[in-house]
Amino acid sequence: METDISRIKRLSEKKEDENWGFRAFLKGFDMPLKKMDRIVHRLYKQISSQIDCTKCANCCREIQIGLYKEDIKKLSKGIEISAEQFRKRYLAKGGEAGEFIFKEKPCPFLNNNLCSHYNYRPKVCRSYPHLHKNDFVFRLIGVIQNSSVCPIVFNVYEHLKAELWNVNDFD
Numbered sequence: 237m238e239t240d241i242s243r244i245k246r247l248s249e250k251k252e253d254e255n256w257g258f259r260a261f262l263k264g265f266d267m268p269l270k271k272m273d274r275i276v277h278r279l280y281k282q283i284s285s286q287i288d289c290t291k292c293a294n295c296c297r298e299i300q301i302g303l304y305k306e307d308i309k310k311l312s313k314g315i316e317i318s319a320e321q322f323r324k325r326y327l328a329k330g331g332e333a334g335e336f337i338f339k340e341k342p343c344p345f346l347n348n349n350l351c352s353h354y355n356y357r358p359k360v361c362r363s364y365p366h367l368h369k370n371d372f373v374f375r376l377i378g379v380i381q382n383s384s385v386c387p388i389v390f391n392v393y394e395h396l397k398a399e400l401w402n403v404n405d406f407d
């Protein structure tokens with residue numbers, strides 16, 4: 237298993253064509269969606285149990301996440317400022333239509349690898365790296381993008397290649 241984030245970044249660049257090739261393979265692969273999801277969920281459980289997110293925090297450093305109205309409401313309430321002040325201080329327009337992103341990267345709430353407002357963190361932070369969700373095969377572009385940022389995603393995708401495509405770089 238690869239957990240070194242610099243190596244993961246380099247490997248992801250090197251593997252770009254392979255990653256897209258595997259996506260094309262999965263898109264045409266004759267396997268029921270639910271069965272594929274079960275495999276991904278199993279790998280996700282297995283791999284995330286071996287990775288300590290508090291020693292990584294790379295998603296909070298590298299991704300300018302999207303915040304929706306409800307996220308802004310919750311976070312601003314949590315840190316006791318108005319939604320307007322919160323928007324001015326921390327956010328910029330970006331992402332999908334009508335969405336905001338944090339102005340800065342790393343996230344301004346990241347403190348010593350921990351989220352300083354964990355209980356109020358946005359919905360997308362709670363869900364990341366999204367591998368517990370269903371319909372994996374329809375979310376492969378995001379998976380490939382996240383595989384260069386998140387060791388969990390990188391390793392799940394690599395293990396999936398080994399299981400379904402007989403490509404194994406772990407030896």
Ligand code: SF4
Nearest residue numbers: 296343345346351361
């Ligand atoms: S709000 Fe917290 S969990 Fe979300 S990106 Fe910022 S530091 Fe990370």
Ligand code: SF4
Nearest residue numbers: 289292293294295386
């Ligand atoms: S979700 Fe991925 S990128 Fe984020 S802290 Fe955990 S291992 Fe690191």
